[in-house]
């Protein structure tokens with residue numbers, strides 16, 4: 001399968017802190033690559049480094065065969081990478097409609113058609129079209145946040161812990177939506193919810209203390225209790 005993203009020996013500082021010490025992984029086109037690891041391991045920083053919000057000090061990020069690690073965030077986004085941040089990043093004062101329209105990089109017919117299609121994936125957003133972002137439920141906010149990235153025709157989506165703080169039944173809904181998105185796009189998913197990660201992921205990388213510590217096919221991890229216990233704290 002075609003290689004879409006390659007991260008090689010990425011190191012990132014936040015202030016004086018050497019947060020990412022050695023992050024390397026590959027993302028194949030059409031797959032869901034899951035980044036796992038304990039709280040504070042460096043998963044969020046990894047995504048933020050790729051998109052240029054915490055630019056790496058060392059290492060390479062190669063996207064569609066071109067280096068992007070020295071580009072500013074807006075240029076990286078333009079190359080076709082969408083980012084769904086951990087804190088969702090929606091506008092509370094804007095309606096669902098406005099949140100989606102300001103996220104659209106183009107307002108052409110093709111993108112408007114895509115918006116229609118995205119709304120079919122997230123029927124709640126259609127239902128609450130004129131409601132303010134801040135008044136949505138946690139699950140709806142998460143859906144809106146994902147839809148904002150997905151409405152643009154990206155080649156890659158980086159999604160940071162979409163299940164965070166959501167009730168199990170809502171997690172299931174978010175999971176179903178991502179599963180349907182998977183048919184059409186490539187995803188790097190940070191996810192602490194192992195059930196969700198294993199249901200959606202094709203490949204996994206474990207991040208531990210700022211380093212990629214283990215990798216493999218998702219089905220290998222599901223049966224590897226030792227690895228799960230060592231790095232994820234689950235038996």
Ligand SMILES: Nc1ncnc2c1ncn2[C@@H]1O[C@H](COP(=O)(O)OP(=O)(O)O)[C@@H](O)[C@H]1O
Nearest residue numbers: 014017019037038039040041042043044045046
């Ligand atoms: N703005 C910041 N200033 C200082 N340290 C930070 C900052 N952001 C993250 N860190 C530290 O970097 C490490 C990795 O954080 P993060 O990437 O958010 O981990 P994860 O997403 O895996 O929980 C943690 O030890 C965290 O405390």
Ligand SMILES: [Mg+2]
Nearest residue numbers: 043044045086
């Ligand atoms: Mg995080």
